[in-house]
Amino acid sequence: MRDIQHFVNAAAAAGRSGRFGEVFDPNTGEVQARVALASVEDVDLAVQAAAQAQPRWAAVNPQRRARVMFEYKRLVEARLEELANLLSSEHGKVVADSKGDFQRGLEVIEFACGIPHAMKGEYTEGAGPGIDVYSLRQPLGVVAGITPFNFPAMIPMWMFGVAIAVGNTFILKPSEKDPSVPVRLAELFAEAGANLGMDLKGVLNVVHGDKTAVDAILDHPAIQAVSFVGSSDIAQYVYSRGTANGKRVQAMGGAKNHGLILPDADLDQAVKDIVGAAYGSAGERCMALPVAVPVGRKTAEAFREKMIAEIETLRVGVSTDAAAQYGPVVSAAHRDKIAGYIKLGVEEGAELVVDGRDFRLQGFEKGFFIGPTLFDHVKPSMKTYQEEIFGPVLQMVRAETFEEALALPSQHQYGNGVAIFTRNGRAAREFASRVQVGMVGINVPIPVPVAYHSFGGWKRSAFGDANQHGMEGVRFYTKVKTVTARWPEGDVTDAAFHMPTMN
Numbered sequence: 001m002r003d004i005q006h007f008v009n010a011a012a013a014a015g016r017s018g019r020f021g022e023v024f025d026p027n028t029g030e031v032q033a034r035v036a037l038a039s040v041e042d043v044d045l046a047v048q049a050a051a052q053a054q055p056r057w058a059a060v061n062p063q064r065r066a067r068v069m070f071e072y073k074r075l076v077e078a079r080l081e082e083l084a085n086l087l088s089s090e091h092g093k094v095v096a097d098s099k100g101d102f103q104r105g106l107e108v109i110e111f112a113c114g115i116p117h118a119m120k121g122e123y124t125e126g127a128g129p130g131i132d133v134y135s136l137r138q139p140l141g142v143v144a145g146i147t148p149f150n151f152p153a154m155i156p157m158w159m160f161g162v163a164i165a166v167g168n169t170f171i172l173k174p175s176e177k178d179p180s181v182p183v184r185l186a187e188l189f190a191e192a193g194a195n196l197g198m199d200l201k202g203v204l205n206v207v208h209g210d211k212t213a214v215d216a217i218l219d220h221p222a223i224q225a226v227s228f229v230g231s232s233d234i235a236q237y238v239y240s241r242g243t244a245n246g247k248r249v250q251a252m253g254g255a256k257n258h259g260l261i262l263p264d265a266d267l268d269q270a271v272k273d274i275v276g277a278a279y280g281s282a283g284e285r286c287m288a289l290p291v292a293v294p295v296g297r298k299t300a301e302a303f304r305e306k307m308i309a310e311i312e313t314l315r316v317g318v319s320t321d322a323a324a325q326y327g328p329v330v331s332a333a334h335r336d337k338i339a340g341y342i343k344l345g346v347e348e349g350a351e352l353v354v355d356g357r358d359f360r361l362q363g364f365e366k367g368f369f370i371g372p373t374l375f376d377h378v379k380p381s382m383k384t385y386q387e388e389i390f391g392p393v394l395q396m397v398r399a400e401t402f403e404e405a406l407a408l409p410s411q412h413q414y415g416n417g418v419a420i421f422t423r424n425g426r427a428a429r430e431f432a433s434r435v436q437v438g439m440v441g442i443n444v445p446i447p448v449p450v451a452y453h454s455f456g457g458w459k460r461s462a463f464g465d466a467n468q469h470g471m472e473g474v475r476f477y478t479k480v481k482t483v484t485a486r487w488p489e490g491d492v493t494d495a496a497f498h499m500p501t502m503n
């Protein structure tokens, strides 16, 4: 059986814990590899490597650091096919979605190619008589990222792309469910440096693991900042423990994104968009759209009818099936959890219109598949509405008025993304202004901001006050130093001015 090891100082590291996790192929349901689970000592060794490398890396001028990012982008793109297949084989998403996972991550690397510009400070001439003031952005030192299973390429790149470009060194603790791609990302980063004649040992390190590794990161005194993305309870835990230890922490959590369909929407387009956003990647996206809110009975009836027809055309297949819209979910436990929510939805009194629980793929009966599922007449009081399901389940919550519809995402515990489908600019503007959610799409079902803007939700979807990537990322991974300078007056030919002495 293949062993997936840590990656420290630009080399594979076996780890000393003797503990391993199982890595599955979600298509077949079989274990395909073992991943090393770090001990406190394993984390410490990686932090030592990062700490040793950091001053040297921070001293590399920003345009040379940017050149590493250019080369890195080239290397990842050149291997996209191989990398996307590797990602799909552990995650289960179809290969086209895996390519998107890399593409969106590479956009952050592109942003990082412009880091010299983003790092420029500010300068005030003559803030007082003969006094100038300027501010600098300096890296924090060693920083860490803890990432979820659902975007094993994009989310690590959101974090280390910016963190490393500004001069930090990085410890990545990826999800133990699909750990191979993060290691390949770190190997290619070391290769990018080598191609430019630079030794990047210790700049980007990967330690795999579970709670033990996460706690070791949160408690390590040499780690200055932690970025986390995952489910909300763990995000809150990471935020509390990390900040209690004096670290800077940004911790993104779960989601329950709503899509409002106003009576004047282009319904055919909205249905197509919502099918992709609800069922794509088996619903395992924090920006998926699992709640549809049609406004008015006529809209609801028409939406439901078109949605049922569209679901019938969906093809669920193995992740290498180029014609499939989505593949298996990540694990048997997750499939069972989703099926449990479907059962609960029925018990709570929602109408189960399409039931995906009996879906079986011939030849892959042990794969972690679940068919597209649709509920209607879901009520805000239901647990299945209040919680994140994170599977291919779309819930219709009918609203009578715009105000009623606007209140649903605004009052929900999560506030990651939201979308509105309408032709009415005024309604869309009002909605975008008033809705209590961090990322808003207007006729855009999955409003993930481009890399030079920033990503972040509100309420229980994010703890801490800094978003991911863009200038928010630059600010999160740097500290500001402000210098106030006054130069002595007098004749510059004066010897004492040239070289001050004790006299």
Ligand code: NAD
Residues within 6 Å of the ligand: 146, 147, 148, 149, 150, 151, 173, 174, 175, 176, 209, 210, 211, 214, 215, 229, 230, 231, 232, 234, 235, 252, 253, 254, 255, 285, 286, 388, 390, 416, 457, 461
């Ligand atoms: P998860 O919370 O189970 O795991 C995330 C990370 O935390 C992993 O690295 C994992 O090893 C670690 N972890 C797990 N249990 C832990 C514990 N008890 N103590 C300390 N660390 C622990 O999340 P997941 O299942 O990998 O990912 C899916 C979740 O991530 C969903 O809730 C989804 O909405 C969310 N997500 C959010 C965003 C966002 O930007 N808001 C993006 C992607 C995914």
